[in-house]
Amino acid sequence: xxxxTALIAFVFSASMATAEAPVTTFTxxxxxxxxxxxxxxxxxxxxxxxxxxxxxxxxxGVSGVAHFLEHLLFKGTKTLEPGEFSATVAANGGSDNAFxxxxxxxxxxxxxxxxxxxxxxxxxxxxxxxxxxxxxxxTERDVIIEERNMRVENDPSALFREQFRAAxxxxxxxxxxxxxxxxxxxNLTLDDALAYYRQYYAPNNAILLVAGDVTPDEVRALxxxxxxxxxxxxxxxxxxxxxxxxxxxxxxxxxxxxxxxQPYVMRSYLAPERDSGAQETAAALSILAEILGxxxxxxxxQKLQFEExxxxxxxxxxxxxSLDDTTFGxxxxxxxxxxxxxxxxxxxxxxxxxMTEGVDPEQLDRIKFQMKAAxxxxxxxxxxxxxxxxxxxxxxxxxEDVQAWPDILQAVTAEDVMAAAQLVFDRKQSVTGYLMSExxxx
Amino acid sequence: xxxFILAFAxxxxxxxxxxxxxxxxxxxxxxxxxxxVEDHSIPFVAxxxxxxGGGSLDLPGKRGATNLMVATLExxxxxxxxxxxxxxxxxxxAELRFDMGDDTVSVSAKFLTETKDEAxxxxxxxxxxxxxxxxxxxxxxxxxxSNIRSDAKDPxxxxxxxxxxxxFGDHPYGSAHSGTVDSVSGLTRDDLIAAHQxxxxxxxxxxxxxxxxxxxxxxxxxxxxxxxxxETGLPQPADVDVVxxxxxxxxxxxxxxxxxxxxxxxLERDHPDFFTAYVLNQxxxxxxFEARLMEExxxxxxxxxxxxxxxxxxxxxxxxxxxxxxxxxxxxxxxxVIRDEWAKMAEEGVTQEELDxxxxxxxxxxxxxxxxxxxxxxxxxxxxMDDLTPAYVTERNAMxxxxxxxxxxxxxxxxxxxDQLKFTVAGQxxxxxxxxx
Numbered sequence: 003x004x005x006x007t008a009l010i011a012f013v014f015s016a017s018m019a020t021a022e023a024p025v026t027t028f029t030x031x032x033x034x035x036x037x038x039x040x041x042x043x044x045x046x047x048x049x050x051x052x053x054x055x056x057x058x059x060x061x062x063g064v065s066g067v068a069h070f071l072e073h074l075l076f077k078g079t080k081t082l083e084p085g086e087f088s089a090t091v092a093a094n095g096g097s098d099n100a101f102x103x104x105x106x107x108x109x110x111x112x113x114x115x116x117x118x119x120x121x122x123x124x125x126x127x128x129x130x131x132x133x134x135x136x137x138x139x140x141t142e143r144d145v146i147i148e149e150r151n152m153r154v155e156n157d158p159s160a161l162f163r164e165q166f167r168a169a170x171x172x173x174x175x176x177x178x179x180x181x182x183x184x185x186x187x188x189n190l191t192l193d194d195a196l197a198y199y200r201q202y203y204a205p206n207n208a209i210l211l212v213a214g215d216v217t218p219d220e221v222r223a224l225x226x227x228x229x230x231x232x233x234x235x236x237x238x239x240x241x242x243x244x245x246x247x248x249x250x251x252x253x254x255x256x257x258x259x260x261x262x263x264q265p266y267v268m269r270s271y272l273a274p275e276r277d278s279g280a281q282e283t284a285a286a287l288s289i290l291a292e293i294l295g296x297x298x299x300x301x302x303x304q305k306l307q308f309e310e311x312x313x314x315x316x317x318x319x320x321x322x323x324s325l326d327d328t329t330f331g332x333x334x335x336x337x338x339x340x341x342x343x344x345x346x347x348x349x350x351x352x353x354x355x356x357m358t359e360g361v362d363p364e365q366l367d368r369i370k371f372q373m374k375a376a377x378x379x380x381x382x383x384x385x386x387x388x389x390x391x392x393x394x395x396x397x398x399x400x401x402e403d404v405q406a407w408p409d410i411l412q413a414v415t416a417e418d419v420m421a422a423a424q425l426v427f428d429r430k431q432s433v434t435g436y437l438m439s440e441x442x443x444x
Numbered sequence: 445x446x447x448f449i450l451a452f453a454x455x456x457x458x459x460x461x462x463x464x465x466x467x468x469x470x471x472x473x474x475x476x477x478x479x480x481v482e483d484h485s486i487p488f489v490a491x492x493x494x495x496x497g498g499g500s501l502d503l504p505g506k507r508g509a510t511n512l513m514v515a516t517l518e519x520x521x522x523x524x525x526x527x528x529x530x531x532x533x534x535x536x537x538a539e540l541r542f543d544m545g546d547d548t549v550s551v552s553a554k555f556l557t558e559t560k561d562e563a564x565x566x567x568x569x570x571x572x573x574x575x576x577x578x579x580x581x582x583x584x585x586x587x588x589x590s591n592i593r594s595d596a597k598d599p600x601x602x603x604x605x606x607x608x609x610x611x612f613g614d615h616p617y618g619s620a621h622s623g624t625v626d627s628v629s630g631l632t633r634d635d636l637i638a639a640h641q642x643x644x645x646x647x648x649x650x651x652x653x654x655x656x657x658x659x660x661x662x663x664x665x666x667x668x669x670x671x672x673x674x675e676t677g678l679p680q681p682a683d684v685d686v687v688x689x690x691x692x693x694x695x696x697x698x699x700x701x702x703x704x705x706x707x708x709x710x711l712e713r714d715h716p717d718f719f720t721a722y723v724l725n726q727x728x729x730x731x732x733f734e735a736r737l738m739e740e741x742x743x744x745x746x747x748x749x750x751x752x753x754x755x756x757x758x759x760x761x762x763x764x765x766x767x768x769x770x771x772x773x774x775x776x777x778x779x780x781v782i783r784d785e786w787a788k789m790a791e792e793g794v795t796q797e798e799l800d801x802x803x804x805x806x807x808x809x810x811x812x813x814x815x816x817x818x819x820x821x822x823x824x825x826x827x828x829m830d831d832l833t834p835a836y837v838t839e840r841n842a843m844x845x846x847x848x849x850x851x852x853x854x855x856x857x858x859x860x861x862x863d864q865l866k867f868t869v870a871g872q873x874x875x876x877x878x879x880x881x
Contacts, residue, residue, distance in 0.1 A: 094804070148769070148774075297530060338586065
């Protein structure tokens with residue numbers, strides 16, 4: 003122990019250079035926000051458009067339509083043949099993809115810096131001009147169903163998490179899977195996709211992110227040429243999804259599947275997310291997740307894996323960046339011979355002990371130092387840096403919030419962590435799920 | 445003192461991007477050879493070590509020993525137990541990753557310049573003086589066993605296990621390097637010590653670094669870090685000729701989507717036609733939507749979310765493989781389409797248009813890979829393992845450009861073997877005839 007303290011003392015006395023990558027922001031006349039992150043080490047740019055619309059912005063009954071539309075955006079516009087978008091990116095040595103989440107949908111390409119204009123020309127085109135035939139729709143719907151088969155139907159753990167999440171959210175659309183419920187996916191139509199497209203795909207609902215070997219002036223000139231002429235959607239409404247009622251009854255569930263080889267227990271609690279100008283509780287919860295489940299020196303690993311040996315694996319997770327209420331979760335994978343009931347009891351025992359013992363100040367110091375160092379390592383990956391901004395700006399946060407976040411994390415005290423823990427660990431707002439095989443071999 | 449063998453100022457040119465990469469070849473006073481790209485703009489270093497010979501070095505009856513050994517390296521070393529080690533690593537925010545495959549043990553380290561000495565002392569302890577104490581080994585063993593049991597019910601893993609067992613039999617490639625429940629349960633501390641001495645040795649280490657470090661400092665660091673490794677380790681396994689029979693082998697598993705692994709003999713990395721084969725595969729089943737398999741199986745027919753083919757030049761065998769997953773009632777059609785495309789390309793090769801498009805993609809994409817200390821260190825260590833020279837970085841795109849339509853046609857005829865294309869399918873596939881079953 004003495005040795006460790008000496009190390010920490012050394013590290014914290016040393017000055018830590020944190021030359022952040024330069025970030026520039028501006029807004030186009032049609033309301034489209036632009037963020038430029040410079041990194042001139044390699045002649046590469048990442049070009050992304052993030053829409054402030056995800057699966058949680060869908061109408062009820064057409065789950066999966068946001069993700070379906072994301073696929074259809076590769077199917078051609080008035081001027082681009084189906085597949086031509088990606089083929090053009092590839093022919094220019096680049097790579098492209100897209101993803102859909104609860105709160106956002108993003109399209110991104112990674113290309114040589116001098117190909118930025120071509121990306122802007124094509125991406126701005128498909129913001130308003132997609133053109134789809136009935137046949138493409140049916141084929142692509144088969145593709146997303148196969149995607150669901152791969153990601154969910156073939157994976158009992160994914161099926162379990164889907165049911166689990168639906169139990170966590172009583173009213174908010176976060177309880178509906180991003181990829182969609184299977185029975186609704188198979189009925190999705192072109193009109194469903196176009197309705198979503200017309201409502202949400204507009205410059206005043208989008209953020210342009212360009213990161214890499216580019217200057218803000220270059221981006222501004224190109225963005226003015228390609229994105230600024232696009233008309234804003236005047237009917238765009240405030241993002242107001244159905245919110246959770248007071249959750250007053252703890253939920254418990256069991257999912258059985260013969261394909262389960264390793265049973266486990268998962269618990270999650272409804273939790274506050276990062277709010278613009280008020281990120282302190284979320285910062286404390288982020289650190290709480292690290293304290294409980296972040297690696298070998300974490301509370302759960304120490305108590306449940308090293309000391310009691312009730313678990314082969316434990317974790318704590320918290321998704322801080324979210325537009326609406328998020329979750330704080332715990333997982334315990336029991337050691338051989340330990341039942342799920344015993345594992346759950348051990349997890350609750352460890353949690354209760356932690357609530358009494360409080361935060362180990364050395365662990366808190368180590369976590370904060372690692373978060374500081376992560377800022378330095380992050381500069382090596384401008385793509386990840388850009389995603390951090392995209393994620394935040396489509397989750398109700400501002401550039402200022404993103405830039406303030408590291409300091410807010412550093413300011414978190416042991417008292418803040420314990421207060422956040424008191425707040426979040428409310429069983430009435432929780433779901434506890436058992437994933438198990440049908441065989442009774444426990 | 446440090447000795448510079450040569451320093452290249454390489455300019456990788458693609459379609460338009462020019463990445464300037466200055467690869468220094470460094471030899472430490474103690475004789476360790478490393479490649480370095482120095483860049484002082486961010487105060488950290490990425491260091492990559494590779495030891496040739498991974499799970500394939502497992503001794504008879506000790507399947508899984510190398511895997512368990514690697515997984516236990518950071519669970520206590522020198523005078524530290526697992527917790528001390530982790531706490532020390534966290535306190536300096538160093539990232540130390542240990543991984544392995546059939547042919548390689550990989551060590552990836554990232555550390556802040558200001559904590560270089562502490563980070564390297566920790567890494568040295570893990571590499572040279574791991575404790576393998578009983579409680580740590582037992583804890584990691586249970587995690588490994590849990591993974592093995594999960595893999596046994598995962599169709600993605602099942603197809604691989606069955607396919608490789610069929611092709612490679614008793615050769616180490618014929619079984620999963622994590623071992624079986626029985627073999628892993630039987631491993632002793634002595635087995636791990638033997639695996640450690642056998643896998644991590646001076647005669648098989650490859651080194652690359654990128655970031656905030658000078659050649660001189662790197663040399664000194666390497667001598668301190670690796671100087672106490674044993675000179676030699678276990679012998680590498682024998683080479684195997686891949687022999688497959690065309691047909692479909694079904695592994696019944698109750699799940700809605702069937703997973704298929706398919707393939708046959710491939711080409712060695714140092715084969716003169718490897719580059720042509722690489723270009724050809726990109727057109728057949730490489731990553732993009734433009735690849736023929738993706739176009740035919742997904743884009744035109746919606747039979748899958750993803751279908752890929754890839755060259756797998758292992759150290760002791762060469763394969764050409766592919767993967768697809770389709771609903772149980774659609775996998776038969778997917779397999780038919782893949783077979784047809786395989787035969788078509790074997791017969792006809794590719795079109796000039798396809799070749800031109802894939803060349804612009806490959807040459808344009810190459811310089812974009814060198815976009816950070818982490819990626820650069822990984823590329824540099826991989827090049828050394830493939831026995832390439834630093835000049836490859838500048839020559840590579842010209843080699844892509846030099847591939848002609850006639851080359852592709854000839855290599856397609858030799859590489860693609862529809863009469864040997866073996867499919868292993870896990871699931872409840874409907875309508876698959878299963879010759880060879």
